[in-house]
Amino acid sequence: MHQKTVLILGGGVGGLITANVLSKSIGKNHRIILIDRDKQYAFAPSFPWLATGVRKPEKICKDLNALKKKRIEFVEGEITEINAEKKTVEVNGKVISGDIMVLAMGADLVPDSVNGLEGMGHNFYSLEGSKNLRDSLKNFHGGDLVVLITSLPYKCPAAPYEMAMLLEYYCRKRKIRDKVNISMYAAEPGPMGVAGKELSGAVRQIVESKGIQYFPEHQLEKINAVEKSLHFTNGHEAHVDLLAYVPTHKVPDVVKSAGLTGESGWVQVDRNTLETKFSNIFAIGDITGISLALGKPLPKAGVFAHYQAEVVAHNITVDILGKGKSKSFTGDGECFIELGDGKAGFARGNFYKEPLPDVKMYKPGRHWHAGKVLFEKDWFRRWF
Ligand SMILES: Cc1cc2nc3c(=O)[nH]c(=O)nc-3n(C[C@H](O)[C@H](O)[C@H](O)COP(=O)(O)OP(=O)(O)OC[C@H]3O[C@@H](n4cnc5c(N)ncnc54)[C@H](O)[C@@H]3O)c2cc1C
Incomplete structure (x- = not known):
């Protein structure tokens, strides 16, 4: 052959x-x-x-x-x-x-799509950015902690929400939660919108129940590095002491x-x-x-x-x-969403279903967190 x-x-x-x-x-x-x-x-x-x-x-x-x-x-x-x-x-x-x-x-990630953003915050969508965020957190003792989704589209619609909830859990574990205001600014109308209104509402409710202030439909326009502020196209301004952000994708x-x-x-x-x-x-x-x-x-x-x-x-x-039958991608998918406190949620469904994707969120719990830990372990065993 x-x-x-x-x-x-x-x-x-x-x-x-x-x-x-x-x-x-x-x-x-x-x-x-x-x-x-x-x-x-x-x-x-x-x-x-x-x-x-x-x-x-x-x-x-x-x-x-x-x-x-x-x-x-x-x-x-x-x-x-x-x-x-x-x-x-x-x-x-x-x-x-x-x-x-x-x-x-x-x-491709564009960390500085808004001039100065890269110098002001941590792009936790990269390995280096995540390491830098970890190092900055060690010296963070209180103030405005912000998670920002710079623009749409971005990969893994669950990740910024996970990040916000894990940061909230981190602050509680370090006993600084009462000194920290956590907010999340998103360019989108709600979390994981393609998966449906019900799921999106459920994730938003979990995020807000942790005292994280959620600001959807906030599109970043510019930053002021001296005043440490984010400025959005709707006129809203937000002060930042520590920023973790999702960069623009292209x-x-x-x-x-x-x-x-x-x-x-x-x-x-x-x-x-x-x-x-x-x-x-x-x-x-x-x-x-x-x-x-x-x-x-x-x-x-x-x-x-x-x-x-x-x-x-x-x-x-x-x-x-020259043998066998070809297959089709069906649009099926699933994901874990870490919630902090050793718990996670899990959603699974079919995104090609018409007229709307059919995605279900399962009751959050410790077992889904354990599932994600096992998934990570299995990943390296399976593919390397
Ligand atoms: C914080 C975070 C959490 C996430 N969590 C999840 C999750 O729980 N579940 C989930 O399903 N997804 C998750 N994702 C998303 C997931 O990682 C991506 O969707 C996935 O990696 C996409 O795979 P890919 O093969 O398309 O691209 P990638 O995995 O990004 O791979 C692209 C590769 O191409 C290489 N490359 C690009 N351009 C060039 C070039 N010009 N020359 C040479 N090499 C090049 C890059 O170096 C890279 O290695 C997460 C992402 C992030 C950032």
Whole structure:
């Protein structure tokens, strides 16, 4: 059989799983090349634990070179050009070509989209930002603690709410809660809106029951670093002593230049097969823009990158080996939401259901928190 090369662009959630599934399914005659600018993979769902001091960075990071034992060739470097017609990429000045390409490059984070924001707060959506937040918290003894969602869309709609609730729990544990005002400013109308009004209302109620002041529909306009204040487009101002924020997300420039984006500004794909307008080029995870019937996009979340990766890897295998039945991504997803006090909530459902996604939130409890801890442990065992 003619040797095929699968190029996987990005070694985050989607790329990691695509490479793993293929390494088991396509046999030894074919090549799997995984490319990432960073050889260190970091498990983002644990960043809020890292920021609040209950995880060490080394516990949630792994070297992608470890995948070599699974016959996955890892290339460390910046992808500076993608040629979709030729199925080639340029990395470290060298051209690498493939027969099939899977784009899993996620969303680029823009920490300073509002001038000065990066200097004023901690971007807890990055490993470094979470470490810095942890260090600043140690010297924080009271004042205005703010969690901010700078703009939409952003990945993991639960994460900022988790962060706010874990910070609140952290302040109680340190016995400084009575000296801290915690508020949350969100660019969106409510938490996890795509999952439905009921779920959104339930999460908001839990957040507010912890004494966290919640300000939805607040779009950041500018900051004043001297006065330490945030200014929103609706005229509202907020003073900040310690700021944890979700930065602006954007599609990587190299993907845009390759002509792979659609009307949404993100990569346009068939919502079932994840194939782009170029045959044998697939895109999965945060980089894609998939519209739902309710007029909003499928949220950006690791769980979708994961299930999409499994579908794409399966279908590539069927194509290469010429046997088996292809599969479709169904829009199913689930997530934990940490609440503090060793408890979590859990939501699961189908986001492709029409006219509205059908998502249910289960009663919060300690068992869901234990579930997330097990999920984290299993992640490294399974994929490295
Ligand atoms: C704090 C936090 C908590 C989260 N919690 C959850 C959760 O509980 N559940 C959940 O489902 N999701 C969660 N998420 C979201 C989840 O991490 C993302 O949705 C998921 O990682 C998306 O996978 P991806 O493969 O699309 O992109 P990513 O995992 O972001 O991977 C993209 C990779 O591409 C690489 N890359 C990009 N551009 C280039 C380039 N030009 N050259 C070389 N390499 C490049 C990047 O370095 C990166 O490694 C969380 C995210 C954060 C930040």
